[in-house]
Amino acid sequence: MKFTLSWLKEHLETTATVDEIAETLTDLGLEVEGVEDPAARLAQFTLAKVRSAEQHPDADRLRVCVVETDEGDKQIVCGAPNARAGITVVLAKPGDYVPGIDVTLSVGNIRGVESHGMMASERELELSDEHDGIIELPSGEVGQRFIDWLAEHDPAKVDPVIEIAITPNRQDALGVHGIARDLAARGLGRLIEKPVEPVAGAFPCPVSVTIDDDTLDGCPHFTGRVIRCVKNGPSPQWLQQRLKAIGLRPISALVDITNFFTYDQNRPLHVFDADKVKGGLRVHRAQGGETLMALDDKEYSFQPGMMAISDDTGAESIAGIMGGAPSGASDETVNVFLESAWWDPVTIAHTGRALKINSDARYRFERGVDPAFTLPGLEAATRMVLDLCGGEASEVVVAGAAPDHARSYPLDTDRVQSLVGMEIAPEVQRASLTALGFVVEGDQVQVPSWRPDVRGSADLVEEVARIASLTRLKGQPMARANAGVPKPILTPMQKREQVVRRTIAALGYNECVTYSFVDGATAALFDGGGDAMRLENPISADLSHMRPALLPGLLQAARRNQARGIADMALFEVGPAFHGGEPGEQHLLATGLLIGRTGPKDVHGDARAVDIYDVKADAEAALSAMGAPAKVQILRGANDWWHPGRHGKICLGPKKVLGIFGEVHPRILNAVGVKGPAMAFTLWPAEIPMPRNTGAARAPLILSDLQPVDRDFAFVVDAEVEALTLTNAAAGADKALISDVRVFDQFVGGSLGEGRKSLAITVRLQPKDATLTDKEIEAVSAKIIEKVAKATGGTLRG
């Protein structure tokens, strides 16, 4: 909502400065978004008089002028064709900033002649686009400030424009009068009330108006009248300037008058060319399919239930939103039908949204226009039409009646203290409400017609506190819910999320936060991309579907980093993925991605390409940090975005998957545009069983004083035999004695032949009662060899 200071002063008698007004508006909840004060950038310029203008010795188009200024006569070189002796001009001195050319002046030398300033054109001062010559003023004294001259002779040029943001509850501030009322209630001036004098009708209204019975809920009140023999055309300068200042284009007197009342009183109006209305006007619900060329020159099709104003030939107006072009007022209009009606906000909001029309009328009606001002608005506008366009007004035609807005709520003057925490004397509270137009009778407060948002006692408290100013609010300590040291507040899952995040970062990964949506094609690669997870109105096709996993976003992040020349990376994210379109169909994932080498090429030769054993180790470390059991199964057969031979599912049983690690399928990398190979892991933190024992005490530590014995074995097995099978078999040879089995070497093919490999393990024997004898060690060794042979078909390597 924009308005000018002079417009405000039509409604508010005040001596407050623009700054004071702006600060107060913001504090009242009418947040100022900007103040444009033309005077501020013109303050330095003064008036001067040209004494003489001689031809420049060295340039045909330049004149050397002697100019009388408040600092004596100055020599100024000027190129304007109208620079001549005797004229009063606007002077910019060396040191002045000239906004239109974005230059701070200094003493110049133009073709060998010194110049002490410049005489400005309107464009150079950003007053207009006029640049055919310098400004010539019809009056003014040398040394007078230009803005003072403007304030006296052309005030619109130095009228500050204030723009405020309107919250949805403050429809009354969509009119300058409502804004003035708020400022007056705060004490920043006196509200100027202008009673509306009805205009007597000279003849019966020739246009009849009816509202269909089923439309009375959407349009309870419609008033109008014909004004005949008007002369339409450009509106007077003051009105044009007012509209231009707030960014509206003057069209014609009749249209400008409706726009004026829209902004002055928050009272949208519409003017029909009465000669183009065939028969009477009927307010009704559309059947659907009716079309109308609206004033924005676009054709709209009504949907069933939308409200229309029609004459005998069809729809003439999208009720309360935008009029039709064929029956609109034009410069040729002689007889005009002026409409002032009240429309139901909900219906207007739905229609406006469905037709995607953002008009000033819709904006106001859907927020709620004063229902008691329908008829006064018509009368005030009639008066202005008669004043500006002449003519003769008919009697008023009325259909329906103003909806009943009367309601009152009890005022509990202690409530401000208990709810807000501010002490405000009861009489001050009543005075604030009265100033805002509320009627206080005892402890009951009647709500004014222009405040549809006030719906209860809490709203009265809000008004009182707002007028008193929340800046007066002082903080008051809030007691702890429980005395003493605060209790822990995180749930076990919340703690687990923090632990896994910090563990993965500690393992060398950089945490990313990627969007929760990806493009449909990428989502489809990860079993997502269906309609259930599709956004109806994505911001772009790249962000159209809720992500089914975190890997797509991380791969896209990797692609962007590769494009920046970064080859080695370790990225991870902990966050939600979505498995459906219903609330709650989301689950927490932790995903890591390794690409490139473990580090940059270095002098020690440590860096190497990442492989799946890196992500396996990281996945295991992260799971362990979250409290996952150490004993897990590693199974194959995960989703097809993993390399079929190079991935493992970390499971507690075939259905309980805690995590997956592996190489990302090259087909996926190709589709996303990532240079591979890429290693990744994904963990499901919620799948890890919660520990049964929640106490802090550990299990007792049992240590043996006896030396453990390490024995190494190398087995030759088929290449597809998995190490875990072999180590499990070895460990099973004597569960009491064997404390650890570890693979320490693998050798594939070579002298062993195609499809064969050797796995070397070290077995640690931890005696409990007595040092092992050679014989006992031999016995265990034999058992290990036997068990391994049975489980894997492996033989001891010769």
Added chain:
Amino acid sequence: MEELRQKYLTEVAGAADESALETVRLAAIGKKGEVSLKMRELGRMTPEERQVAGPALNALKDEITSAIAARKQALGDAALEERLRGEWLDVTLPGRSRGAAMGTIHPVSQVWEEVTAIFADMGFAVAEGPQIETDFYNFDALNIPSHHPARGEMDTFYMHRAEGDNRPPHVLRTHTSPVQIRTMQEQGAPIRIIAPGRVYRADYDQTHTPMFHQVEGLALDKSISMANLKWVLEEFFTAYFGTTVKTRFRASHFPFTEPSAEVDIQCSWEDGQVRVGEGDGWLEVLGSGMVHPSVLKAGGIDPDQWQGFAFGMGIDRIAMLKYGIPDLRAFFDSDLRWLRHYGFSPLAVPTLHGGV
């Protein structure tokens, strides 16, 4: 005797290495060494002679033995020094970069934990809720009926609705406020929670991204007032920024609170950089107010019994303010250079006793 002494001490001093030294030792005090042989002759001497020669020979043996030991030590030291001279390394070469150099924590996660730590001290628990929400929880329950202008202003993302499913389309939550309603319904009053999380609005420009993070606060009890809200927020900002921060409340409007206030924090601007907690400027950082009676009712709580405040602020935004991060869009771009520069050590867990 003196001749012997001179001879062997000279040979010991002249021995060039350990084996030469051993040869000298054998020749002098070995089993068949010259000194040893002389000592054997003592038996044949008269007691008088023995009394003179015995101690002299023993002294000679001791002297040679210690001379050999000293020489041996000197030879060892020289050999070690010689070896170390060859073991020079260029200590300016880079250290070994193991693959497991630490990674980083994203500023959003760090600030999330900072905020949690501070509010936990004031007794606020952390509540969470779904990001795909129903129309009811995101709007209606928060006093935003379908025709309310606020709906249009929120740039809501709608989920696709299958043909024949006539429910209103689900939305991506536009704020964390639905968690208020869910928490009220699940646990009733009194309540003290914060609800951090992802929120979504269909907007993308210099200062907006379609996804960002909010933290909601909700405190309900018998007599909580807006003055308590001001105190809680000032305590929070002061702890969060590590310097005393004043707030300014301005009247505003949100459908779900009444009265409502926009909250500004004290700041100054220097060279385009914001400094919180100093100067006389004000920066709008959050929206807040006293929970609207209709919202309490929607959450199943009796507004005649309970009252309290709610607020919501941007996590990304306060992260930018505290850590001087200029561009919101970069938060979600995963540029490694940015992650490393603005990220946090995984060991830097925010604590109140250490300062967040």
